Amino acid sequence: MQNNQISLPINVTQRRHTETSLPFWEGETLSGKSWAVYQGQAKDVLSGIDDNSFDCVVTSPPYYWLRDYETENQIGLEDTVSEYVNALASVMDQVQRVLKPTGVMFLNIGDTYYSGKGESKGQDRKSKKRRFGLRAVDKSGGLGIGLQPKTLIGVPWRVAIEMSARKWTLRSAIIWHRAGRLNEAVKDRPRRSYEYIFMFVKSRRYYFNRDAVVDQNIEEDMWTITARPRATPGIKTAPFPDELVRRCLDVGCPPKGSVLDPFAGSGTTLRVALQSKRSATGIDLNIDFCEYMVTSLQKL
Numbered sequence: 001m002q003n004n005q006i007s008l009p010i011n012v013t014q015r016r017h018t019e020t021s022l023p024f025w026e027g028e029t030l031s032g033k034s035w036a037v038y039q040g041q042a043k044d045v046l047s048g049i050d051d052n053s054f055d056c057v058v059t060s061p062p063y064y065w066l067r068d069y070e071t072e073n074q075i076g077l078e079d080t081v082s083e084y085v086n087a088l089a090s091v092m093d094q095v096q097r098v099l100k101p102t103g104v105m106f107l108n109i110g111d112t113y114y115s116g117k118g119e120s121k122g123q124d125r126k127s128k129k130r131r132f133g134l135r136a137v138d139k140s141g142g143l144g145i146g147l148q149p150k151t152l153i154g155v156p157w158r159v160a161i162e163m164s165a166r167k168w169t170l171r172s173a174i175i176w177h178r179a180g181r182l183n184e185a186v187k188d189r190p191r192r193s194y195e196y197i198f199m200f201v202k203s204r205r206y207y208f209n210r211d212a213v214v215d216q217n218i219e220e221d222m223w224t225i226t227a228r229p230r231a232t233p234g235i236k237t238a239p240f241p242d243e244l245v246r247r248c249l250d251v252g253c254p255p256k257g258s259v260l261d262p263f264a265g266s267g268t269t270l271r272v273a274l275q276s277k278r279s280a281t282g283i284d285l286n287i288d289f290c291e292y293m294v295t296s297l298q299k300l
């Protein structure tokens with residue numbers, strides 16, 4: 001484990017989890033809003049959190065075989081799609097438990113292609129971000145589910161369908177139209193320009209402020225938001241834009257509510273929640289990302 005001795009101001013405390021011995025940090029913004037950052041596997045950390053603790057969840061998990069976050073037990077590099085779907089759905093089981101009955105969860109998730117092309121023969125321009133070796137999505141065998149090479153796997157819907165089978169209610173499949181095209185070097189299909197933001201709830205009655213989208217005169221289930229132009233300086237997460245989080249909170253989180261991101265990365269959800277006077281909790285497996293979050297949150 002890397003060094004986690006960062007200098008903390010008086011309004012931040014660092015402690016260790018009694019069960020996991022992993023570090024967590026708690027702090028308060030100048031306006032008195034509390035935050036907490038936990039290092040560890042989302043599923044384990046969540047199992048130590050009380051039922052019905054949060055009003056809203058805004059999160060983006062690791063996508064299937066897209067990036068290496070350089071940690072043991074990371075989600076995203078499973079051999080089969082169903083292992084990935086199960087790993088994610090098991091985290092979401094815990095998320096559902098800690099969400100209040102009136103709570104709403106926004107899950108931003110992107111898709112992956114099954115290439116089936118085998119070992120890369122040339123230089124992989126993305127190799128710096130990938131220490132994968134031969135990725136499961138490049139191996140022959142159709143990922144064990146008979147996929148033809150070049151198939152779009154349909155990962156987001158496979159996850160959404162599994163979660164729906166596990167008692168989540170899927171209320172909307174919002175399209176995030178990523179203004180500023182994805183940088184895909186493809187010539188034989190349309191380049192992708194959107195991802196999903198699934199809106200899930202756990203009961204029939206929940207907080208929903210529809211005016212937040214109606215008032216702005218925008219499509220209610222298609223949000224055009226510019227993707228972050230570059231990675232967060234100093235750490236390799238794939239951050240989503242502040243505006244995406246802001247819009248989720250505007251529609252799905254009461255004022256002064258409590259917000260969770262179980263795959264917090266650089267802490268976009270926490271920062272935006274705190275800036276809107278809500279309390280925030282984040283979990284991430286990567287200690288460097290946790291330290292980055294703590295350092296940036298203590299400035300708020």
Ligand SMILES: C[S@@+](CC[C@H](N)C(=O)[O-])C[C@H]1O[C@@H](n2cnc3c(N)ncnc32)[C@H](O)[C@@H]1O
Binds near residue numbers: 060061240268284286
């Ligand atoms: C797509 S990134 C999240 C980026 C974040 N939305 C932001 O704005 O920076 C996914 C994150 O999940 C973390 N992660 C991967 N596996 C995890 C696990 N099992 N438990 C908790 N975090 C995990 C990675 O370290 C990474 O930071």
